[in-house]
Amino acid sequence: MPAVMIPSIVMPGDPGWNDARQAWNLAVDQHPAAVALPRSADDVADVIGFARSRGLRVAAQGTGHNARPLGSLEDTVLVKTTRMRRVTIDPDGRIARAEAGAVWREVVEAAAEHGLAALAGSSPDVGVVGYTIGGGISWLGRAYGLAANNVEAIELVTADGRLVRTDACTEPDLFWALRGGGGSFGVVTAIELRLFPVTEVYAGLLWWPAESASEVLQAWRDLTQSDPPEEFTSAAAVMRFPAIPDVPGHLRGQSFAIITVIHLGAPAEADALLAPLRALGPVTDTVQTMPVAGLLQLHMDPDHPVPSVADWLMLARLPAEAIEEVVRTFGSEACQALLAVELVHVGGEMKRARPGHGALAAIDADYALFAGGMAPTAQAVSAVGSAVKAVHSAMRPWAARQMYLNLADTRRDPASFWTPQAYDRLRRIKAAVDPGDLIRSNHPVVPC
Numbered sequence: 208m209p210a211v212m213i214p215s216i217v218m219p220g221d222p223g224w225n226d227a228r229q230a231w232n233l234a235v236d237q238h239p240a241a242v243a244l245p246r247s248a249d250d251v252a253d254v255i256g257f258a259r260s261r262g263l264r265v266a267a268q269g270t271g272h273n274a275r276p277l278g279s280l281e282d283t284v285l286v287k288t289t290r291m292r293r294v295t296i297d298p299d300g301r302i303a304r305a306e307a308g309a310v311w312r313e314v315v316e317a318a319a320e321h322g323l324a325a326l327a328g329s330s331p332d333v334g335v336v337g338y339t340i341g342g343g344i345s346w347l348g349r350a351y352g353l354a355a356n357n358v359e360a361i362e363l364v365t366a367d368g369r370l371v372r373t374d375a376c377t378e379p380d381l382f383w384a385l386r387g388g389g390g391s392f393g394v395v396t397a398i399e400l401r402l403f404p405v406t407e408v409y410a411g412l413l414w415w416p417a418e419s420a421s422e423v424l425q426a427w428r429d430l431t432q433s434d435p436p437e438e439f440t441s442a443a444a445v446m447r448f449p450a451i452p453d454v455p456g457h458l459r460g461q462s463f464a465i466i467t468v469i470h471l472g473a474p475a476e477a478d479a480l481l482a483p484l485r486a487l488g489p490v491t492d493t494v495q496t497m498p499v500a501g502l503l504q505l506h507m508d509p510d511h512p513v514p515s516v517a518d519w520l521m522l523a524r525l526p527a528e529a530i531e532e533v534v535r536t537f538g539s540e541a542c543q544a545l546l547a548v549e550l551v552h553v554g555g556e557m558k559r560a561r562p563g564h565g566a567l568a569a570i571d572a573d574y575a576l577f578a579g580g581m582a583p584t585a586q587a588v589s590a591v592g593s594a595v596k597a598v599h600s601a602m603r604p605w606a607a608r609q610m611y612l613n614l615a616d617t618r619r620d621p622a623s624f625w626t627p628q629a630y631d632r633l634r635r636i637k638a639a640v641d642p643g644d645l646i647r648s649n650h651p652v653v654p655c
């Protein structure tokens with residue numbers, strides 16, 4: 208089949224090639240055999256036929272937030288779903304239907320018009336599909352569970368070119384695999400997500416100069432270990448703002464300890480939990496009642512492509528000495544290239560495996576640890592990469608057995624993402640649906 212028969216395919220050297228191959232993470236330089244920009248599920252089926260006829264493989268990409276683990280794409284057609292963006296809301300059924308290229312900002316804003324909230328992550332431009340089929344840890348997740356376990360239906364084109372709708376009754380094995388098993392099972396074209404009647408949250412940030420990091424993070428640890436309600440979610444970071452013009456003057460070149468707070472219940476309940484932290488005299492306290500859609504800006508995540516190196520580690524325990532290790536490592540000479548180290552309190556409903564859940568039934572960890580920084584040059588890629596490794600190695604004694612696919616920016620042992628039974632079942636489903644391993648994922652499930 209000649210390329211000209213598929214209008215959505217861009218080949219190396221074609222006009223627009225460099226834009227087409229670019230990932231959200233600008234530090235990842237992707238060189239696929241071709242890029243496809245489908246507008247519909249039928250286009251996706253044509254692209255899969257095109258790849259198969261040329262002996263190429265297929266990798267779907269929504270935004271490229273997790274592009275690094277994909278590795279070399281020289282034998283692969285990269286299917287970028289950015290032109291498939293339609294979002295519709297069923298307010299009575301409390302369901303959002305999003306096409307494969309939709310990002311969280313689009314779903315959250317559409318849902319908010321109906322007084323509803325989605326289980327979005329911290330960032331406005333993360334892809335809804337990539338995030339959800341990898342698991343999906345939301346600020347609302349301690350209360351409502353993983354995004355993957357709040358999905359009603361998923362449509363995809365499989366390796367043999369079939370457009371399939373999966374739900375609890377139709378293709379239940381595939382539906383199970385797609386909820387937390389990642390992108391190895393086909394190219395998802397649309398997803399239907401449960402929404403929740405949440406319009407406002409009590410949320411914000413508490414800031415201290417970095418000199419207070421140790422006592423602030425210890426107080427935060429005490430708070431997370433005091434069995435707070437599942438409506439209450441928090442994170443603790445040490446952060447270093449670079450001295451560059453893009454950073455507002457009052458932050459430029461400064462370092463801080465920052466606590467992020469989100470509460471779905473009464474403000475007084477959160478205020479009581481926060482009292483020991485407030486007693487430490489934050490220099491800024493922005494915690495207030497806000498529209499739930501405001502959570503996409505709360506964490507100051509970039510809302511546009513950036514060059515970065517970052518990675519996460521799931522932690523099973525967080526004793527006081529682990530906090531000391533975070534503060535010590537962040538301040539060490541080896542870690543000066545880091546922008547931030549952050550601990551996110553997970554658990555709650557996300558830790559409970561219930562009947563009917565998908566491949567990632569639960570996350571068996573209480574904290575997620577982030578380390579990362581901006582990496583606009585090869586030298587910065589190397590410096591930040593070494594610093595991330597230094598943090599992970601210092602925190603390894605408290606690592607959980609289970610890692611989390613979405614928050615793995617490097618290749619990991621795939622068996623670490625799921626329970627042994629779930630991993631085994633995923634491999635059997637992959638063998639049934641794609642025995643030739645045509646479809647590639649950033650964190651692949653290999654057919655058995």
Ligand SMILES: Cc1cc2nc3c(=O)[nH]c(=O)nc-3n(C[C@H](O)[C@H](O)[C@H](O)COP(=O)(O)OP(=O)(O)OC[C@H]3O[C@@H](n4cnc5c(N)ncnc54)[C@H](O)[C@@H]3O)c2cc1C
Pocket residue numbers: 267268269270271272273274277288307327328329330332333334335336337338340341342343344345389390391393394395396508509613614647648649650
């Ligand atoms: C700034 C930032 C903030 C983040 N915040 C959170 C957070 O709060 N909670 C959380 O859980 N995670 C978070 N993540 C991680 C994020 O969930 C993963 O990076 C996720 O993979 C992003 O999905 P994407 O589609 O945007 O990325 P992509 O890199 O485009 O996709 C990642 C993978 O998803 C699969 N995929 C994507 N689209 C399709 C499709 N149509 N069909 C089949 N497979 C597909 C593919 O396997 C692909 O390799 C964050 C990441 C960043 C960089």
